[in-house]
Amino acid sequence: DWTMAEFRATKIADIRAQVGEGRVICGLSGGVDSAVAAVLIHEAIGDQLTCVFVDHGLMRLGEAEQVVSLFREHYGIKLVHVNAEERFLGGLAGLTDPEKKRKFIGGEFIAVFEEEAKKIGGADFLAQGTLYPDVIESVSFTGGPSVTIKSHHNVGGLPERMNMKLVEPLRELFKDEVRVLGRELGLPEIFVGRHPFPGPGLAIRIPGEVSKERCDILRKADAVYLEEIRNAGLYDAIWQAFAVLLPVRTVGVMGDYRTYDSVCALRAVTSTDGMTADIYPFDAAFLSRVATRIINEVKGINRVVYDYTSKPPGTIEWE
Numbered sequence: 239d240w241t242m243a244e245f246r247a248t249k250i251a252d253i254r255a256q257v258g259e260g261r262v263i264c265g266l267s268g269g270v271d272s273a274v275a276a277v278l279i280h281e282a283i284g285d286q287l288t289c290v291f292v293d294h295g296l297m298r299l300g301e302a303e304q305v306v307s308l309f310r311e312h313y314g315i316k317l318v319h320v321n322a323e324e325r326f327l328g329g330l331a332g333l334t335d336p337e338k339k340r341k342f343i344g345g346e347f348i349a350v351f352e353e354e355a356k357k358i359g360g361a362d363f364l365a366q367g368t369l370y371p372d373v374i375e376s377v378s379f380t381g382g383p384s385v386t387i388k389s390h391h392n393v394g395g396l397p398e399r400m401n402m403k404l405v406e407p408l409r410e411l412f413k414d415e416v417r418v419l420g421r422e423l424g425l426p427e428i429f430v431g432r433h434p435f436p437g438p439g440l441a442i443r444i445p446g447e448v449s450k451e452r453c454d455i456l457r458k459a460d461a462v463y464l465e466e467i468r469n470a471g472l473y474d475a476i477w478q479a480f481a482v483l484l485p486v487r488t489v490g491v492m493g494d495y496r497t498y499d500s501v502c503a504l505r506a507v508t509s510t511d512g513m514t515a516d517i518y519p520f521d522a523a524f525l526s527r528v529a530t531r532i533i534n535e536v537k538g539i540n541r542v543v544y545d546y547t548s549k550p551p552g553t554i555e556w557e
């Protein structure tokens with residue numbers, strides 16, 4: 239008979255035993271797994287933990303601020319917030335191939351993380367929010383929804399290179415169990431129940447070249463879409479919902495003017511593990527409300543379409 243409260247107590251004892259007086263560094267992604275791992279480890283060892291949040295500027299609206307205030311203010315966890323937006327957008331300029339974008343982001347993420355770890359004088363342990371499915375699948379780069387430093391870099395051995403041992407307190411858990419543990423640890427529902435978000439962030443939701451301007455347009459459209467989903471009480475029934483900003487412009491009319499702006503695609507799927515997925519069957523009134531709001535409120539978009547593709551044959555993300 240096993241409860242999450244017991245799991246929490248056991249893991250706290252395990253972490254203390256493993257770490258001793260050592261120093262632990264943990265990369266936060268903004269996702270549930272790394273957040274739950276960090277809060278659990280903080281409960282075990284307090285200020286021996288430093289979190290590093292590499293902010294690549296490819297997060298959704300307000301998300302980076304949310305992570306920082308939750309960790310610093312609410313939990314009092316030592317957190318280094320690295321604003322690396324310019325560095326990431328600079329490197330993404332000119333890249334259009336999806337795998338090249340992913341590869342650049344993964345490599346840059348590791349490079350920034352490593353630099354910051356050095357700046358704070360290194361650590362003995364690297365903490366990761368690795369889950370059981372990551373362990374059994376031995377982590378494919380695009381396979382799972384969880385974001386770990388390991389799955390970000392396919393060049394092997396960040397912990398070895400930095401001479402760190404791994405602390406992975408969630409290795410026995412599935413995603414739904416991590417959410418239960420997160421609630422047990424007092425993480426706010428908006429964090430715990432959040433849809434999975436890919437490590438490369440909005441970069442893989444902007445087919446073609448990524449720019450600051452296009453990220454800003456997508457962030458606004460995505461925020462409108464998610465707000466409507468939450469208002470309709472549908473958020474928890476959906477595995478992932480997001481907007482995609484297409485590199486296609488179409489003609490439209492706004493009042494007396496002709497417009498020539500980008501197309502935005504909306505995606506929403508149900509799934510249990512992200513391996514297969516079905517489209518979410520919104521009613522027509524909901525979709526037309528979202529389309530109208532996006533076109534009225536987001537400059538740069540004048541047409542909205544809904545993606546009706548299941549997985550397979552489609553993938554959840556567009557890239």
Ligand code: XMP
Binds near residue numbers: 437555
């Ligand atoms: P696909 O698009 O392959 O996505 O059907 C399955 C799940 O994985 C997420 N995903 C990623 N997660 N890095 C990540 O950390 C990635 O490069 C990546 N690509 C896709 C996707 O959001 C979905 O949950």
